[in-house]
Amino acid sequence: MSKEILKVENVGMRFNLMEKKVDNFKEYVIKFIKNELRYQEFWALKDVSFTVNKGDRLGILGLNGAGKSTLLKIIAGVLKASEGNLTVKGKIVPLLELGAGFDRQYTGVENIYLYGAVLGYPKELIKEKFNEIVEFSELGDFIHVPVKNYSSGMKARLGFSIATVMEPEILILDEVLSVGDAKFRKKSEKRILEMFDKGITVLFVSHSIEQVRRICNRAIILDKGTLVADGPVEEICKLYEEKFIGYKLQY
Template sequence: MIKVENVSMCYRMSYDRVQSVKEFLVRKMQGKMKYEEFWALKDVSFTVKKGEVFGIIGNNGAGKSTMLKVISGILKPTGGQVACQGNVVPMLELGSGFDIDLTGRENIYLNGAILGNSKEFLDQKYPEILEFSELGKFIDVPIRNYSSGMLMRLAFSIATVVEPEILIVDEILAVGDAAFQEKSRQRMRELMSGGTTVLFVSHSLEQIRQMCDRVLWLEHGEMRMLGATQAVCDAYSAEG
């Protein structure tokens, strides 16, 4: 379902304190802009099979979220390529694709449309999305008034009820109260058993051990280890 071949991602960072676009253009033309290259990913390759739950672990700054954004199509890699077979639903940043001035109900249709679903399909799924989100009467309140937990419940409900072929999750199960976290994990298990391919990033090794078939360990943007969940998690834990 997913094939990542020799993917690298380089950012050019400037430490000059430029105060305006004019100053930036002048400095650039004079050759005075100083850049430093930062490689977030270096020559990463792996494949994910249909129905597999694939975990990515590593310390902060290891390149995990960058890898998910490249696979989602949000970022274009500096080198290498990614191929995905099936519709991809990324759950990377809470509320991305939402309009804060619209209500929860309106955002269900907006976000659902962004994910490629028809109004008829969303009409059919709306009661299920509302029930799962547990938002009740708040569904008709503008989401600018939502807490982060409410926003997460709405985003998770839309993404998982529409049954994606490929689901990309970045730490989202760590947000919200304990009861909803357990409900989310159960929903993820249902998707997995139904054949959805899942890419899952978490700092919780317990969640990774429970949910993933294979794991990739990234370190400073490079592949440190790829293999069976328990073996990779044990090696990662041993390094503390």
């Protein structure tokens, strides 16, 4: 019997959007004092429920604005849901925005320890895995250069190398296999597939349907913040291509 590792129950995420644009802080203060600020309620997610078993590789599909990244941020603990319940059993490593935790003034070496600490890795463990991280990132001597001089691809490579050097129970991937050059993308996907062989549970967002098919065994579709389909990956990918991608291309 499969072990349930994640349970999402009736999760909703509400944002209050300002109805009229405020051009500067002074105007904001004046409107605040006069009680003229008006907000419009927007639900990025509404009544989303599903479970994930240990070893599942769940693809999360949806057009831009469907709520995919918001859902992952709630599961990762970056955002707190407005309503509903979330049960997580095991350590999560989220790869949401590779390199987002870097300090631009620090070198790659310094950021390995900084980003590793953000992900909850002990310093001794990072030291032990240091050479492996540098080798996988392919940064060479740039590892001693401040990150402010890195390209976005270089930052993504270093972030991916740090985040995947350990083996969490749950790995969250949000479009991270689409960064960098083709060679590194292939190398990154190979590492993820190797992690799957060890039973790691994965939540995966990608605009590449073929990548979802290769990596996942199950998928869900989000549409305007609601969950509209859940099932085997091939069945859900086919539905998504017919009902959503086809619709988008048609119009």
